[in-house]
Amino acid sequence: MKQIAIYGASGHGKVVADIARLNGYDDILFIDDGIATYLSFERFVQQQLDIPVALGVGNAQVRARLYRRCREHGLSIETLVHPSAVLADGVIVGEGTVVMANSVVNSDTDIGKCCILNTSCVIEHDNSIGDFVHIAPQVACAGGVKIGDYSHIGIGSCIIQGITVGSHTVIGAGSVVVKNIENHILAYGNPCKPIKELTS
């Protein structure tokens, strides 16, 4: 039996579990501190199971907190790639990142740690994606795009070549990003424009 724990038993956690199964993990347990039917993190640590943990939480701040907690306890954090995803030559995928079904990441792109590359996203060549970033389903990033840590690129958005999206920034669903967007900004629309500053 190949065991893994998924930290977070929400909808996102279920999809992560499915990818784990497709990577040969046939014994999956969920850790969740908010739902009594699942193992709490504290109880998981007490059991000293010595199995890897994958992060199953969509919110970037929470995911970062859970990542640090796991690292503090010396747990190994699994990186999961769906078998249908295509990762080109020279792609680096950081620890704890989950790459979902039908995603394509092209040459020489760096993906940070604990990112979510959600279903059917396309990250073209020479992108630089920071840590704890969520690229939602069907996002397309053209060549040479940079995205800072903790940012969320909303479902169905596209970003043209050479654009920089700052850190802690949220790009709303269906946006067309044709100009750089600063750190800590909520932006959306076609063309995508800053709407307001974000404090977290």
Ligand SMILES: CC(=O)SCCNC(=O)CCNC(=O)[C@H](O)C(C)(C)COP(=O)(O)OP(=O)(O)OC[C@H]1O[C@@H](n2cnc3c(N)ncnc32)[C@H](O)[C@@H]1OP(=O)(O)O
């Ligand atoms: C597998 C998964 O599910 S992964 C998750 C995928 N989901 C996403 O990526 C969602 C991304 N989130 C969004 O697009 C959200 O709408 C946000 C973050 C941009 C804004 O959310 P909120 O701050 O709650 O905005 P709210 O819903 O109150 O809307 C405020 C106004 O902005 C407009 N608005 C909200 N989002 C958008 C958007 N993406 N594009 C254009 N206008 C928008 C609304 O129509 C509303 O306009 P109004 O005041 O004229 O009525």
